[in-house]
Amino acid sequence: MVTTEHLLPVYGARPLLVERGEGCYVFDAAGRQYLDFITGIGVNALGYGHPALVAAIREQAALCVHSSNLHRHPYQEALAARLAAWSGLDLVFLSNSGTEAMEAALKAARARANATGRRQQRIVALEGSFHGRSAGSLAVTGQGKYRDPFGPLTPDVVFVGVNDVASLRGAANEDTIAIVAETILGEGGIVPLTAEFLEAIRELATQRDALWIADETQCGLGRTGERFAYQRFGLLPDVVVTAKPLGGGLPLGATMFSAEAGAALGQGMHGTTFGGGPLACRVALAFLEETERLLPAIAEMGAYFLERLGGRGRGLMVGLELDGPGAPVVERAREEGLIINCTQGNVLRFLPPYVVGWTEIDFACDVVRASCRAD
Numbered sequence: 001m002v003t004t005e006h007l008l009p010v011y012g013a014r015p016l017l018v019e020r021g022e023g024c025y026v027f028d029a030a031g032r033q034y035l036d037f038i039t040g041i042g043v044n045a046l047g048y049g050h051p052a053l054v055a056a057i058r059e060q061a062a063l064c065v066h067s068s069n070l071h072r073h074p075y076q077e078a079l080a081a082r083l084a085a086w087s088g089l090d091l092v093f094l095s096n097s098g099t100e101a102m103e104a105a106l107k108a109a110r111a112r113a114n115a116t117g118r119r120q121q122r123i124v125a126l127e128g129s130f131h132g133r134s135a136g137s138l139a140v141t142g143q144g145k146y147r148d149p150f151g152p153l154t155p156d157v158v159f160v161g162v163n164d165v166a167s168l169r170g171a172a173n174e175d176t177i178a179i180v181a182e183t184i185l186g187e188g189g190i191v192p193l194t195a196e197f198l199e200a201i202r203e204l205a206t207q208r209d210a211l212w213i214a215d216e217t218q219c220g221l222g223r224t225g226e227r228f229a230y231q232r233f234g235l236l237p238d239v240v241v242t243a244k245p246l247g248g249g250l251p252l253g254a255t256m257f258s259a260e261a262g263a264a265l266g267q268g269m270h271g272t273t274f275g276g277g278p279l280a281c282r283v284a285l286a287f288l289e290e291t292e293r294l295l296p297a298i299a300e301m302g303a304y305f306l307e308r309l310g311g312r313g314r315g316l317m318v319g320l321e322l323d324g325p326g327a328p329v330v331e332r333a334r335e336e337g338l339i340i341n342c343t344q345g346n347v348l349r350f351l352p353p354y355v356v357g358w359t360e361i362d363f364a365c366d367v368v369r370a371s372c373r374a375d
């Protein structure tokens with residue numbers, strides 16, 4: 001009998017024991033099927049057992065799983081080129097997670113400011129944001145419940161309200177070296193930034209010689225029906241952070257830089273043992289190829305889902321704010337065969353797989369409606 005007694009108790013109760021997955025569904029040890037509309041928090045974006053990912057994993061696992069960054073391998077440079085083309089930026093650093101991808105971005109902002117002798121260094125970030133659990137990422141995460149137990153963190157981070165252009169203008173003073181923002185807040189409750197706010201970020205970052213760091217860990221890589229969520233606005237950040245679905249379930253993060261921003265991190269200034277290994281990179285190339293084809297379907301299915309469910313979001317990133325707590329609804333939905341999650345206490349979060357169809361969306365909407373009614 002497996003027990004949890006030796007696991008550090010950082011996670012809450014986890015009622016489901018997942019044994020396997022297939023397409024949009026996972027199965028528990030008793031063989032019961034669940035429609036998965038949270039997909040490992042946005043990671044299993046092509047669903048489970050996607051043939052292109054399975055083939056890439058099988059073939060590469062037999063050849064070489066890890067080579068370290070002492071050597072080149074056939075897939076890292078190809079993936080960097082693909083991500084540069086996807087993002088519109090120039091240079092790519094590959095790591096293992098969203099947190100690490102954010103660390104690379106923050107280190108570049110610091111190194112760049114230090115190189116030009118800027119003594120006062122302010123970072124502007126958003127209230128309610130989430131950027132990861134490492135010390136740097138935590139410092140720019142705008143939620144006390146994650147940050148407070150671990151202070152002191154990086155000083156001089158100023159938080160402004162989401163879509164509050166006046167506060168942003170007030171906070172982004174001449175000391176500002178970076179403005180960090182999720183294009184659509186994920187953990188913060190699925191809150192899209194407005195065009196006006198994003199335009200102000202771009203304008204102020206340029207004016208202050210600061211980096212606009214767009215965190216697209218949750219909303220990027222096809223999730224909204226665009227390659228990256230910022231692309232809808234015709235704006236280009238200086239640095240883009242992403243991870244989650246990139247490695248098809250294997251840990252892989254990426255930080256994309258403009259040539260000028262990336263120039264701050266020279267040889268020996270940053271690195272990783274595991275990041276950008278041959279297995280993860282080969283799978284990522286397969287993931288991007290499949291996702292490219294699916295972009296119109298993601299937009300179409302997302303629009304249908306949003307229309308049927310209500311709520312807010314874009315593409316297949318949707319949140320439904322409830323009047324009361326979401327946890328009981330999540331539990332009832334699971335009992336009815338649908339996996340979702342709740343963030344901020346009362347926002348149901350949906351990150352369905354990109355391969356979702358009408359039938360799954362209809363089923364999910366019916367279950368959610370019934371689960372909310374049961375309150």
Ligand SMILES: Cc1ncc(COP(=O)(O)O)c(C=O)c1O
Binds near residue numbers: 098132133244
């Ligand atoms: C927007 C955003 N940034 C960063 C992270 C951290 O990513 P990871 O858990 O892979 O370190 C997350 C994770 O949920 C996220 O949603």
